[in-house]
Amino acid sequence: MKRLLIAAAAVLVAATSAAQTYPSKTIKIVVPFTAGSATDIMARVVGEKLQAAWGQPVVVENRPGAGGTLGATQVAKGEADGHTLLVVSTGHVVNPVLYSNLQYDTLGDFSGVTPLASLPSVLVVGAGSPYKTVAELIAAARAKPGVLNYASAGVGSATHVNAEKFRANANLQVTHIPFKGTPETIVEVSSGRTDFMFTPVLASIPSIRDNRLRALAVSTAKRSSALPNVPTVAESGLPGFAFDFWIGMLAPAKTPKPVVAKINAEVARILALPEVKERMATLGAETMPMSPEQFDAYIKDEYTTLGAVMRSAPK
Numbered sequence: 001m002k003r004l005l006i007a008a009a010a011v012l013v014a015a016t017s018a019a020q021t022y023p024s025k026t027i028k029i030v031v032p033f034t035a036g037s038a039t040d041i042m043a044r045v046v047g048e049k050l051q052a053a054w055g056q057p058v059v060v061e062n063r064p065g066a067g068g069t070l071g072a073t074q075v076a077k078g079e080a081d082g083h084t085l086l087v088v089s090t091g092h093v094v095n096p097v098l099y100s101n102l103q104y105d106t107l108g109d110f111s112g113v114t115p116l117a118s119l120p121s122v123l124v125v126g127a128g129s130p131y132k133t134v135a136e137l138i139a140a141a142r143a144k145p146g147v148l149n150y151a152s153a154g155v156g157s158a159t160h161v162n163a164e165k166f167r168a169n170a171n172l173q174v175t176h177i178p179f180k181g182t183p184e185t186i187v188e189v190s191s192g193r194t195d196f197m198f199t200p201v202l203a204s205i206p207s208i209r210d211n212r213l214r215a216l217a218v219s220t221a222k223r224s225s226a227l228p229n230v231p232t233v234a235e236s237g238l239p240g241f242a243f244d245f246w247i248g249m250l251a252p253a254k255t256p257k258p259v260v261a262k263i264n265a266e267v268a269r270i271l272a273l274p275e276v277k278e279r280m281a282t283l284g285a286e287t288m289p290m291s292p293e294q295f296d297a298y299i300k301d302e303y304t305t306l307g308a309v310m311r312s313a314p315k
Contacts, residue, residue, distance in 0.1 A: 019258030022082050026057040029085045029249075032071025033153060034064045034181025038200035042116045042247045043087040045279065049270040064180050067156030069095050069102060076104035080252035082259035087116065089247050090158035093303040097310040098156045107303060111257075112295030113249040114264045115288035116271070117280060119200045120224040121162050121245045123233065124213040126192045134217050134236035137196060138170050145173035151185035151194040154178050159185065161306055162198035162219055162243045164313045166233065169241050173314075189213060200245055201226050201284040219243040226284030246288060246302075248295060260292050 029047050031040045043060050051058040063071035068091055078084035096106050104110075123134065131137040141148045150167075152160035155178045167174055177194055179185050182203045188194045190212040201224055207213040208227070217233045218224045221242040233241045249267065251260055270276055271287045280286070290298060 018081065018256045019262050022259050022262060023054050023056045025083055026059060027051075027054075027083050027085065029058060029060045029087055030071045030075050031060055031062050031087050032064060032068035033062065033089075033157070034183055035062050036203065037153060037182040038119055038202040038245075039087055039089045039247050041202060041283075042285070045276065046087075046116060046249075046267055046270055049273070049276065050266065053266060053270070064154070067095055067098060067154045067160070067178075068092055069099055069156070072110075073103045075250070075252060076109040078252055080254035080256075082251060082255050082263060084252065085113065085263070086110070086250045087247065088250060090245055090302065090306065091154075091156045091161055092250075093299060094161055094306050094310045095156045096303075097307050107300060109253050110250040111253050111255055111260055112290075112292050112299055113251050113260055114267045114292065115246055115248040115290055115295055115298070116267070117202075117247050117285040118288045119202050119245045119247065119283070119285045120218045120220040120226070121159070121198045121243060122201050122204060122208070122218050122224070122227065122230065123166070123196060123198050123216045124189060124204060124208065125196045125216060126190050127211050127214050128192055129195070129214060131196070131216070132214070134231075134233060134238070137216065138172065138237065141170070141172045141174050146175060148172075148195045149175040149177050151188050151197040152176060152178050153182045153185055153199075154180060156310075158200075158245045159198050161310060162245065165243050165309050166198065166219070166238075166241070168309065168312060169238050186213065198243075205283065219245070224284040225281065248288075248299075257292070264292050 029043050031043045033039050047058040047060050075086040125131050150163045185197050189197050208215050215230045217236045
């Protein structure tokens with residue numbers, strides 16, 4: 001028992017020391033989606049401020065593909081010292097349902113560091129689409145089962161999960177067309193090559209304001225401050241429907257807890273800065289303050305509830 005206590009004390013001292021000297025080199029933030037996606041934008045906003053605060057380079061590396069699992073695999077196998085981090089979105093928790101050969105454990109191989117933002121998603125069609133309301137879109141999809149299609153930023157992405165929840169709630173038969181990231185989906189829907197999609201307001205609002213996309217409804221329970229005149233899906237004919245798109249930062253599971261706590265505290269400080277809050281507000285994003293332990297619990301809950309949605313999706 002004495003030896004165990006001594007060993008535990010040594011581990012605690014080492015972890016505390018690691019936090020005191022952290023960061024000691026370049027911090028790499030892996031984003032498993034393309035540049036320009038909502039996840040990428042939030043990672044860069046935070047990364048820029050971390051670099052200024054800590055005086056160490058912060059590099060955001062995009063590793064898109066396979067619904068975010070390529071980038072997640074890279075971080076799960078990376079060094080657990082806080083210098084390799086992962087920024088993911090809601091889709092991260094449903095990948096075990098969609099990929100049978102994951103090279104990591106979604107809950108076991110990562111530690112929650114902190115949420116970065118909760119963003120309303122918006123149901124959009126191309127500006128030239130005949131559908132001007134959610135009711136019209138649903139009616140068309142029901143009249144032509146399997147003919148309409150929707151774009152997503154990849155299998156398992158939050159945009160995919162959101163659309164599947166909508167499809168199930170509206171009892172629709174529509175075809176899923178996955179792309180590598182949100183920017184590609186915006187191009188495809190704007191051009192009319194795909195019929196609709198759910199996309200973060202953060203990523204799509206420029207195209208909405210430029211009249212390349214038409215916003216039909218936001219997916220959250222309340223309207224977005226960035227699109228106050230756009231109704232919610234629930235207001236548009238699907239009572240009770242809501243989907244929250246979140247973005248959060250993870251670290252490899254064995255990262256010392258004091259290091260995780262240090263990153264959490266610094267990111268919380270950054271998200272509270274007036275200029276960051278102002279930027280987030282213009283994009284419709286809201287903060288989700290949580291401790292690492294609270295974020296871990298939140299991820300486990302999402303893993304259970306959204307996993308059930310995707311298990312019911314057409315194969």
